[in-house]
Amino acid sequence: MKVKEVLHEGILPGFDVFMANVKVKQPSGSVNTQVAVFAKSAQMARMLLQAQYGDNAVISSISKIG
Numbered sequence: 894m895k896v897k898e899v900l901h902e903g904i905l906p907g908f909d910v911f912m913a914n915v916k917v918k919q920p921s922g923s924v925n926t927q928v929a930v931f932a933k934s935a936q937m938a939r940m941l942l943q944a945q946y947g948d949n950a951v952i953s954s955i956s957k958i959g
Contacts (some may be wrong), residue, residue, distance in 0.1 A: 895927040911938040916951040929958070
């Protein structure tokens, strides 16, 4: 089973999977990571990630999977 199939298997109607790059600044340095989030739009995905990672996080390259 492919990753896309696993991610889409249990999604509620109206929601999609979005991938984004997140850069989090910490006192010891910065951490870059790629994350997936379930949201209804790219704007909602950005808001959810900002709430999770904080105002100092840089969120880029939000794209819908599928």
